[in-house]
Amino acid sequence: MKHRIVVLGAGYSGGLAAGRLARRLHPADTEITLVNAEPDFVERVRLHQLAAGQELKHRPLQEIYAGTGVNVRRARVTALDVDRRIVMLLDEHGPGEISYDTLVYALGSTAADHGVRGGAEHAVDIAGRQSALRLRERLGDLEPGGTVLIVGGGLTGIEASAEIAESRPDLRVSIATRGAFGDWLSDKARQHLREVFERLGIAVHESVDVTRVDATGVTTTAGETIPAGITVWANGFGVHHIAAASTLEVGATGRIVVDGAMRSVSHPDVYAIGDAALAEGAGGKPLRMSCASGEPMGQRAADAIIAQLTGRALPESTIGYHLQCISLGRRDGIVQFVTPDDRARPSIIKGPLAARVKEIICRGAAWVVAHPTLMIPGRRRHLAAPGKVATLTA
Numbered sequence: 439m440k441h442r443i444v445v446l447g448a449g450y451s452g453g454l455a456a457g458r459l460a461r462r463l464h465p466a467d468t469e470i471t472l473v474n475a476e477p478d479f480v481e482r483v484r485l486h487q488l489a490a491g492q493e494l495k496h497r498p499l500q501e502i503y504a505g506t507g508v509n510v511r512r513a514r515v516t517a518l519d520v521d522r523r524i525v526m527l528l529d530e531h532g533p534g535e536i537s538y539d540t541l542v543y544a545l546g547s548t549a550a551d552h553g554v555r556g557g558a559e560h561a562v563d564i565a566g567r568q569s570a571l572r573l574r575e576r577l578g579d580l581e582p583g584g585t586v587l588i589v590g591g592g593l594t595g596i597e598a599s600a601e602i603a604e605s606r607p608d609l610r611v612s613i614a615t616r617g618a619f620g621d622w623l624s625d626k627a628r629q630h631l632r633e634v635f636e637r638l639g640i641a642v643h644e645s646v647d648v649t650r651v652d653a654t655g656v657t658t659t660a661g662e663t664i665p666a667g668i669t670v671w672a673n674g675f676g677v678h679h680i681a682a683a684s685t686l687e688v689g690a691t692g693r694i695v696v697d698g699a700m701r702s703v704s705h706p707d708v709y710a711i712g713d714a715a716l717a718e719g720a721g722g723k724p725l726r727m728s729c730a731s732g733e734p735m736g737q738r739a740a741d742a743i744i745a746q747l748t749g750r751a752l753p754e755s756t757i758g759y760h761l762q763c764i765s766l767g768r769r770d771g772i773v774q775f776v777t778p779d780d781r782a783r784p785s786i787i788k789g790p791l792a793a794r795v796k797e798i799i800c801r802g803a804a805w806v807v808a809h810p811t812l813m814i815p816g817r818r819r820h821l822a823a824p825g826k827v828a829t830l831t832a
């Protein structure tokens with residue numbers, strides 16, 4: 439009987455892991471199934487562009503994985519029974535289930551509403567394609583002079599504000615941040631950020647904690663109101679409740695706790711990667727929810743599974759960062775150099791060159807998912823005899 443590997447989620451991390459597994463494991467003794475709710479690979483890092491009216495490249499999963507040995511199954515994961523090794527699914531035919539020997543959990547994240555009153559009813563987020571399309575529609579309906587408030591001063595909030603302001607100069611765009619604007623960036627990056635926001639006419643509300651959202655704007659802890667025809671919620675990501683509802687060990691926010699090999703600390707036949715996993719990076723800090731973490735995590739998990747099943751050792755390694763790339767519309771940006779544990783260094787690239795670097799990185803990140811078995815060295819390997827399965831030490 440073949441070893442059944444089921445990968446849940448065909449985003450940056452899961453899509454990459456499935457391709458790498460198919461490229462390195464022999465199809466005679468492994469069966470790889472990739473389950474995804476949507477029919478295509480969605481470039482989440484470009485969803486602010488989609489919301490602002492741009493089109494994203496259509497990348498059907500069936501085409502991406504044709505001839506690779508990965509079976510693509512379009513279905514929504516509804517629950518896990520990790521003690522019986524079963525995943526519960528819902529597809530066009532109704533509820534079903536799939537069994538596995540090794541599971542890779544890569545279901546990504548959604549917008550975190552932090553329980554703010556009115557957020558679910560009145561705000562719109564850009565964490566997923568459907569919500570980004572809803573925002574696009576609402577922006578299309580907004581008359582010149584209309585107001586848009588982006589809540590959240592992190593990378594997603596900054597990129598969304600700049601993209602909307604650039605594409606709709608007739609709107610009044612503002613951003614609300616809990617701390618000081620861009621406070622994690624270097625002095626040079628902060629200065630450039632302020633200059634670009636001034637040029638784009640984006641008002642910045644700093645040290646603001648939003649407690650309520652309604653149809654006309656938001657209310658803050660200080661009792662202040664900020665009017666907005668559209669409130670965009672970009673206040674961090676939260677994970678689906680599927681993992682927390684199982685017996686997997688999860689952290690406080692529901693991310694699956696994994697070791698250096700991306701292996702669940704409670705269930706060794708489950709690997710978790712991308713936004714859904716709580717993994718340590720350089721300096722012992724948790725890896726940030728990002729494509730920049732998700733792809734190396736996908737690679738690491740695939741290599742660990744291959745090493746374990748083929749009886750080889752998994753080399754020690756730690757995932758760290760080099761850059762944070764921020765788009766500020768289509769023609770400007772910031773590339774912030776960072777330490778491996780993600781702290782800003784003094785140097786940056788800014789302006790059109792930074793926009794270009796960011797574009798190349800986004801294209802590269804999508805390319806590796808869209809060409810899942812290319813550029814992966816080594817030959818396909820057979821599984822080791824049961825007694826020879828390696829013990830992972832990472």
Ligand SMILES: Cc1cc2nc3c(=O)[nH]c(=O)nc-3n(C[C@H](O)[C@H](O)[C@H](O)COP(=O)(O)OP(=O)(O)OC[C@H]3O[C@@H](n4cnc5c(N)ncnc54)[C@H](O)[C@@H]3O)c2cc1C
Pocket residue numbers: 446447448449450451452453473474475476479480481482483484485486513514515516544545546547564565566593594597678711712713714727728729730731732763
């Ligand atoms: C607007 C925006 C801009 C961003 N910019 C950057 C950036 O510049 N740099 C960066 O590093 N990161 C950025 N990110 C974050 C980055 O997109 C995510 O961290 C990354 O996509 C996480 O990868 P993943 O593989 O964990 O999940 P995803 O890429 O989200 O993939 C998860 C997959 O699982 C599927 N799925 C979800 N639930 C189910 C279910 N129940 N059943 C079946 N399938 C399901 C989804 O359809 C999806 O295909 C940005 C995010 C957004 C929203």
